Amino acid sequence: MTHPAARLAETRKADTLHRLATDVDAWVATAAADGTPYLMPLSFLWTANTLLLSTARNNPTSRNLQANPQLHLSIGETRDVVLITGTAELLDSLPDETATAFAEKAGFDPRPANYPFFRVTPTRIQAWREVNEIKARDLMTNGTWLI
């Protein structure tokens, strides 16, 4: 089996920003107050260097994030990984223009159902495809792009 060469860091960042702009869904891992892990696919919008998510107020992901804002989410595939560690903030309001951009990308509008929006601020972003990309997989640490 031949593996492609490891991508340059700049390429990896560009590929990651492309996925953030164009992918629709993320796998979102949160934990309940009692430590029970919870995984759910949610649509996202990448805007202003943050990810917007929305889900019903009483869904486990929503309840978990209100108790513990830490999350770990992935976009992309298991062999083309983009993995983001971040913290989520429940938004009291969102500009209509941003909510509309979310609705258009996600294919559902959270507003009529009164679903809350969460803003996820990434603290760490990693991207890798094959084993040869594991070593330099950090693109962002402590909220700062390394590239």
Added chain:
Amino acid sequence: MTHPAARLAETRKADTLHRLATDVDAWVATAAADGTPYLMPLSFLWTANTLLLSTARNNPTSRNLQANPQLHLSIGETRDVVLITGTAELLDSLPDETATAFAEKAGFDPRPANYPFFRVTPTRIQAWREVNEIKARDLMTNGTWLI
């Protein structure tokens, strides 16, 4: 946009068993002792109605599962979801034949590196593609197939 009709429960179970048999990777969500969620793609082998996983003893997934055996994992895509809640048990040993089957499917053999194996017993299995399949998405609850 037209959506396909919701699958019959029997079809959904058959599709799920097919993915369990043929998919290689899962997104595995665990939580650390302090409640920090952790998400990582890992290869799996479906055998004897359980999933085998393996990762280095000091990797976060491994440490998390030793402290808190609960996990939530997904196989398939965000629009063709198979979501499994389960508990993981660190195995002291595994028959060589099973370890070899794992290595052949995963494309890496945990034995030379002395990676431990975990056996995941599903307690709940859900499968859905579109919104019209959300309602009857439970295929297994409390460790028992409903279909």
